[in-house]
Amino acid sequence: MLKEKIIKIKEDAQAAAENAKTVEDVLQLEIQFLGRKSEFVGILRQLKDVSVQEKKEVGQLANSVKVEIQNLLDQKKKNLSSTFDAQVEKIDVTIPALKMRRGHLHPLTQIQNEIEDIFTSMGFEIADGPEVEDEFHNFDALNMPKDHPARDMQDTFWLKAQRNTDKRQNDTYENINERMVLRTHTSNVQIRYMEKHQPPFRIIAPGRIYRNEAGDSTHEHTFHQFEALVVGDEINVGNFKFIAQEFFSKFFKKEIQIRIRPSFFPFTEPSFEFDISCTVCGGKGCSACKQAGWLEIGGAGMVNQNVFVASGYPRGKYQGFAWGFGLERLAMMKYKISDIRLFHSGDLRFIKQF
Numbered sequence: 225m226l227k228e229k230i231i232k233i234k235e236d237a238q239a240a241a242e243n244a245k246t247v248e249d250v251l252q253l254e255i256q257f258l259g260r261k262s263e264f265v266g267i268l269r270q271l272k273d274v275s276v277q278e279k280k281e282v283g284q285l286a287n288s289v290k291v292e293i294q295n296l297l298d299q300k301k302k303n304l305s306s307t308f309d310a311q312v313e314k315i316d317v318t319i320p321a322l323k324m325r326r327g328h329l330h331p332l333t334q335i336q337n338e339i340e341d342i343f344t345s346m347g348f349e350i351a352d353g354p355e356v357e358d359e360f361h362n363f364d365a366l367n368m369p370k371d372h373p374a375r376d377m378q379d380t381f382w383l384k385a386q387r388n389t390d391k392r393q394n395d396t397y398e399n400i401n402e403r404m405v406l407r408t409h410t411s412n413v414q415i416r417y418m419e420k421h422q423p424p425f426r427i428i429a430p431g432r433i434y435r436n437e438a439g440d441s442t443h444e445h446t447f448h449q450f451e452a453l454v455v456g457d458e459i460n461v462g463n464f465k466f467i468a469q470e471f472f473s474k475f476f477k478k479e480i481q482i483r484i485r486p487s488f489f490p491f492t493e494p495s496f497e498f499d500i501s502c503t504v505c506g507g508k509g510c511s512a513c514k515q516a517g518w519l520e521i522g523g524a525g526m527v528n529q530n531v532f533v534a535s536g537y538p539r540g541k542y543q544g545f546a547w548g549f550g551l552e553r554l555a556m557m558k559y560k561i562s563d564i565r566l567f568h569s570g571d572l573r574f575i576k577q578f
């Protein structure tokens with residue numbers, strides 16, 4: 225009785241395996257014919273109720289059938305999975321390609337590159353200076369001695385560490401321990417460059433700067449400036465106006481006017497703030513310029529002779545102009561960005577727009 229049942233199961237399994245179309249089907253058959261709840265296992269359980277002789281015969285048969293079914297199914301699985309692989313190999317060239325995700329330069333870097341390109345096309349060199357700076361290069365040499373009230377114009381991050389440095393004092397160098405700051409402007413590069421180079425020259429110095437102040441939509445403690453410095457024999461305010469006008473017209477890709485207003489910086493004399501004609505209305509007055517027709521850009525002036533002297537040039541021999549403006553502010557104007565904090569927010573929804 226049991227023997228016939230086992231033979232029947234074997235035949236059923238062979239027939240079913242014949243019809244299996246997928247690996248899934250075969251896995252199903254494995255459960256059906258050899259699984260814990262299968263008829264086959266049920267039969268094996270009944271063995272305990274039969275004679276010793278029958279137990280031996282049926283047991284042997286059951287074992288060989290089990291191995292036979294398992295081998296059959298394994299073979300079938302192999303065959304099916306190789307045809308399965310062959311199907312995967314087929315490539316449907318009509319399926320649209322997956323879009324590659326690709327990064328790009330940060331908007332500020334893009335703007336910086338753009339500015340550098342414009343200035344190099346006008347014969348400027350690009351200069352660089354340290355962000356961790358000594359007090360001499362950030363302040364003293366720029367005509368801001370320690371007791372000078374103008375020191376308070378910039379909120380400074382002071383470092384605990386001091387640096388041993390050579391400081392120029394009346395044509396000789398004096399070795400002193402200098403207090404250190406995170407540079408409050410890119411004007412330190414003026415000194416660093418002039419210590420090593422002789423006029424005539426024109427440079428720009430883009431870079432990161434730091435101010436110890438609370439942040440809001442137009443202020444950050446860490447931001448970027450662009451310094452320009454042109455020194456030679458007969459440099460004057462007209463040269464500044466022309467260069468600035470050229471630069472901003474190229475940058476905003478439209479005719480831009482420059483306006484200067486009297487101001488004060490210790491390192492320039494005379495000093496001025498400069499405005500550009502509104503990039504939206506061109507000067508007629510609109511909401512972008514609060515009806516003024518002008519947008520404030522930055523500070524500028526003719527280099528103070530004390531700065532030349534601190535850099536090692538003779539007093540009165542050269543003239544030069546310098547200016548500095550905030551890179552973020554320029555980017556905000558160009559792209560109509562309302563909050564400076566977006567630049568370093570790490571928010572990809574913002575970054576991806578550029």
Ligand code: PHE
Pocket residue numbers: 408409410411451489492522523524525546547548549
């Ligand atoms: N360093 C000044 C500032 O940070 C800007 C400036 C640069 C002004 C050069 C005049 C000349 O505000």
